[in-house]
Amino acid sequence: MNNTETYKRIVDTTYALFAEHGIDKTSMAMIAKEVGITKPAVYYYFSSKEELVDFLFEEICKEIDFAKCFTIEAYTKNNFQAKLLSDGFKMIQDQENDAFFSRVINEYILVSIRNEKYRQTFYSITEGFMNGFVDLLTKGAQFGVVTNEKLTTKAQLLSMVIDNIGNYMLMGFKIDYNEIWAEAVHNVLKSED
Amino acid sequence: MNNTETYKRIVDTTYALFAEHGIDKTSMAMIAKEVGITKPAVYYYFSSKEELVDFLFEEICKEIDFAKCFTIEAYTKNNFQAKLLSDGFKMIQDQENDAFFSRVINEYILVSIRNEKYRQTFYSITEGFMNGFVDLLTKGAQFGVVTNEKLTTKAQLLSMVIDNIGNYMLMGFKIDYNEIWAEAVHNVLKSED
DNA sequence: GTCTATAACTGGATAGAC
DNA sequence: GTCTATCCAGTTATAGAC
Structure with a gap:
């Protein structure tokens, strides 16, 4: 070589x-x-x-990582909501910008259902997102900005939403993904506005 | 024949x-x-x-229909929350019971990315779910049990959640999908409990 | 309606020359 | 390192017998 x-x-x-x-x-x-x-x-x-x-x-999987999208350490009591929103917005933006990348990932995800090796890797990545959101929300709860109830469920919900936004984009829906993310985030925060 | x-x-x-x-x-x-x-x-x-x-x-697509899963006519002011929950639970249950079906759909989704005819059909089905939820939530708002704000966004969120639950199941996650759906539903209802 | 036989082609993969 | 030439398994599809 x-x-x-x-x-x-x-x-x-x-x-x-x-x-x-x-x-x-x-x-x-x-x-x-x-x-x-x-x-x-x-x-x-x-x-x-x-x-x-x-x-x-392998190359592609390296790119998909919760810690790369949501930098837990940077979250504070005061910036929590804004940061959770903007990190999501950035992820949405990235997917919009690189449709090529999204398509290839989607290709591998769909294939992975019948390929045990790939399936496990995607399982781990998705699990990483769900666990990551649990960690993030736990931190938010300590700050007092996130409700403590059903924290795991709320984390899973966030994971599902951010994940499926990419799919809807690929399908060609021209909807306001940022607003959907904002709505999902709003659900985990303690009542304000 | x-x-x-x-x-x-x-x-x-x-x-x-x-x-x-x-x-x-x-x-x-x-x-x-x-x-x-x-x-x-x-x-x-x-x-x-x-x-x-x-x-x-064609056979399979006939089976995926919002109206078959969420029977708008049956919703009343009093049963709205319970029915939105149970219709979702039933959909989740159905997908759990017939993994075969979910797998074949997944297979067609994979093809649909590069097949215009299939893509459009899936687009219409998904659109049907989003519009269906808008109709349902509009009815709920008339009953006074659903908040009127960002109704379309909330409908899209519901659509994304119920849709991605099937994907997570296929990936093999053993999580409480009913609770996730309940959490998503909770978000669209006016504050209670 | 279902069969045998086969055409026509495409896929991954390799031997061996340069 | 890159080529020509080739192999072989497996694919869709059909002609024609029964």
Whole structure:
């Protein structure tokens, strides 16, 4: 594996083709053609399609992390509501900006239902979001800005909402996702306004 | 198309195989073998795989309908909360009972991302849920049991939650979905208890 | 209605030359 | 490192016998 330039081009091209055609319907021949080399040349870098698919999967999963989206340490009693809102808004914005990324993730998620290895990874990531929200809300409760009741349930609700917003975007709904997130957040906060 | 018995067996078998292996990885040969006939015999009933896939899609879509899950006419001022809860619980229960069904839907969703016809159908179904909840909440507001503010947003939130519950189930999360739904419903109702 | 047989093609993957 | 050439398994689909 000397020519890292080719290697990189294979990965980038595959990423784009997966987004456009899906994993199954992207053949090694298509990838090779798009990169401008031949099939055996691709096999020089990735010994099988599975290896290439797996590699991209790992790369992508690194990007999806609760701690990257919601920085618990930065939350204070005074900024709690504003920060919970804005971190969500940012996540929504990111998904709107990089539809490519969302599509590929979605592709892997749907495939994961029949692939135990992928399923477990997504399970862990989603679990990370649910647990992360529990931690965040627990902190909020200590600050006295979040109601203590049904904290886990509220955390799961937040996780489900932020997660499904991406799906609705992909489906093409032009609705106010920020407002939906705001409504979900409003539900976990102690009554104000 | 004389032997409707064979026809029915093909459809049922395909349904099961799609749930187990996915649409792409279920071949006409597999279907034939599982039914106990040969490939050309399957082609006698369905002139192409696409036709078979389409037929199953139509069948399945008929089952997913807001009006079937939430019977607006049955809602009154007094039963509103209880009915909104129980209709959701029933939907959750149904999905738990028929994991096969959920899996096949998931399979079609995957295809729909790159198939305009399927995508539009799913779009309409989901839109039907969002609009249905708007109608329902509007009725609730007239009864005085639902807050009038941000009614559309609240409806979209309900739609997202009930929709994603199915996904979380497929991923294998053993959490209290009823409680999550109850929490979402609680958010749309005027303050009580 | 269901069969055998086969066409026509596409997919992943590799041997061996350069 | 990248190529040509090739293999082989598996796919949709059909012609034609029974």
